[in-house]
Amino acid sequence: MDVKATGICGSDIHILEGVTPLVKQVMENREWYEKVRQQNPLKRFGKPEEVVGPAVFLASDASSLITGSLILPDGGWHWFGGSV
Numbered sequence: 001m002d003v004k005a006t007g008i009c010g011s012d013i014h015i016l017e018g019v020t021p022l023v024k025q026v027m028e029n030r031e032w033y034e035k036v037r038q039q040n041p042l043k044r045f046g047k048p049e050e051v052v053g054p055a056v057f058l059a060s061d062a063s064s065l066i067t068g069s070l071i072l073p074d075g076g077w078h079w080f081g082g083s084v
Helices: 019-026 032-038 048-059
Strands: none
Touching: 019 032
16 A cells, blocks of 8 residues: 555554563563563663653654654663663
């Protein structure tokens, strides 16, 4: 589908370490949790409410020139080369 003619903009919000019900189950493995947490520059996992700002931005007119972009509210995980 050619979205240029429709005016539809498509971008992605990619949060790697968000505390969701599924991740809470995985976090019970303390060894894994500490390994991953220590690799994050902020030393913590993100909260779902921390993704609201980027979502509101992408849904607003302020992002009218943004398309095909990836927003990474991940505490620096990608920038500093984190891996699981």
